[in-house]
Amino acid sequence: xxSTILKLKxxxxxxxxxxxxxxxxxxxxSGIPTYRGAGGLWSKYNPNIYATINCFxxxxxxxxxxxxxxxxxxxxxxxxNQAHMxxxxxxxxxxxxxxxxxxxxxxxxxxxxxxxxxxxxxxxxISCMNCKKQYTMKEAYDRLKEQMxxxxxxxxxxxxxxxxxxxxxxxxxxxxxxxxxxxxxxFIVLGSSLVVYPAAQLxxxxxxxxxxxxxxxxxxxxxxxxxxxxIRDNASNVLPKLID
Numbered sequence: 001x002x003s004t005i006l007k008l009k010x011x012x013x014x015x016x017x018x019x020x021x022x023x024x025x026x027x028x029x030s031g032i033p034t035y036r037g038a039g040g041l042w043s044k045y046n047p048n049i050y051a052t053i054n055c056f057x058x059x060x061x062x063x064x065x066x067x068x069x070x071x072x073x074x075x076x077x078x079x080x081n082q083a084h085m086x087x088x089x090x091x092x093x094x095x096x097x098x099x100x101x102x103x104x105x106x107x108x109x110x111x112x113x114x115x116x117x118x119x120x121x122x123x124x125x126i127s128c129m130n131c132k133k134q135y136t137m138k139e140a141y142d143r144l145k146e147q148m149x150x151x152x153x154x155x156x157x158x159x160x161x162x163x164x165x166x167x168x169x170x171x172x173x174x175x176x177x178x179x180x181x182x183x184x185x186x187f188i189v190l191g192s193s194l195v196v197y198p199a200a201q202l203x204x205x206x207x208x209x210x211x212x213x214x215x216x217x218x219x220x221x222x223x224x225x226x227x228x229x230x231i232r233d234n235a236s237n238v239l240p241k242l243i244d
Contacts, residue, residue, distance in 0.1 A: 005241050008229050011212055012242050015095060015186035020087050021202060022101045022108070022235075025191020025217055029236045030078045032105055036193065041070070053166040060149040060157060067160070071123060072141050080111035083190060086239035088112040097184060100177045102192060102199050104162045117177045119169055119199050121162040130156025169198065181205040188214045190235040194221040203227075 012018065024034040034040045035047075049055050050066050088111050090096035098115040099108050106124040108116045126135040131154045135143075140158055143150035150158045163169055177199075181187060187206035194200040194215075203223050207213045214229045215221055216238050224230050231238055 004229060004231060005238065008214060008231070008238075009242050011186060011214070011229070012090075012095070015212070017097045017184045018090060018095050018186045018188065019097055019180050019184040019206065019211075020090075020099045020188050020190055021192060021199075022083075022099060022103060022190045023192025023194075023217075024103065025193075026081070026083050026235050027078070027103045027105050027107060028191070029081045029083065029234055030105075030107055032074055032078050032103075032107075045070075047165060051165050053164040056159065056164060060159070063160075064144060064149045068141065068144050072137055075105050075123065075137065078105060078107060080107045081236045083235035083239050084108055084111035084113070086243050089243050091115065098176075098180050100180060100199075100202065102196065104160075117173050117180065119163075119173055119177060121160070121170065123160050123162050125161040126158050127161055128152035128154060128156040129159050130154055174198065177202055178205060181211075182209045184211050186212045186214065188216065189221070189223075189227075190216050190239075192217060192221070193219065194223050 028034050035042050045066055050062050056063050084107055087096060087099055087108065091113060098117055099113050100117045100119060101108055102120055104120050104123045106122050124137050126137065126140040131152060133152055135158065140150055152158055181202045182205055184206055187203055189203055194203065203213055207226055213227045215224060215227045216231045216233060216235050218232060218234065
């Protein structure tokens with residue numbers, strides 16, 4: 001076994017409160033495109049049009065076309081990968097306190113993780129902006145066949161329960177994530193570039209509170225220098241090696 005993996009395995013086995021922090025990289029292994037970089041969604045869709053709350057409120061047609069043609073078909077066929085399943089195993093062992101995720105695809109919950117903090121919301125849930133009635137992705141997709149943009153049965157506009165640019169993070173989720181970072185003994189970053197704040201501050205908070213910091217990501221991150229272990233690989237290649 002590679003010495004770095006062996007060091008990580010020993011660290012995981014010695015830890016009692018592990019927090020996993022997942023980004024777009026872990027979802028990309030399930031076939032969901034990342035947002036930034038070559039081939040990312042923002043190379044095809046201008047986020048200033050398709051992902052800002054001001055544009056959505058002015059004309060949500062842009063977003064719902066994106067949802068119909070790109071978002072819904074991709075998430076519908078995406079399945080949890082080995083990394084998601086390994087986190088479930090760590091939770092069953094009682095060592096994983098929670099998963100904090102920047103992802104909005106719901107794959108952690110689909111895999112079986114019960115302690116998931118969604119910093120950026122979930123695209124699997126749709127709300128009426130008027131009466132707050134909840135819809136599933138499938139229900140919203142079906143409404144698109146008859147009406148663009150889709151409307152609630154009360155006539156109100158529908159919006160995905162995701163955090164768009166220009167919206168604050170859900171404060172309860174952020175508070176829960178910060179508390180988890182403060183109280184863990186091992187913080188593992190999985191597939192995050194660590195450039196989106198305030199989420200990217202969480203590994204720093206963990207490190208400041210004496211936790212070990214591990215970063216598993218294909219590309220360098222701004223926090224590599226403070227990490228105890230850095231592994232340039234996909235999470236689904238690394239995590240199975242940690243499970244006995």
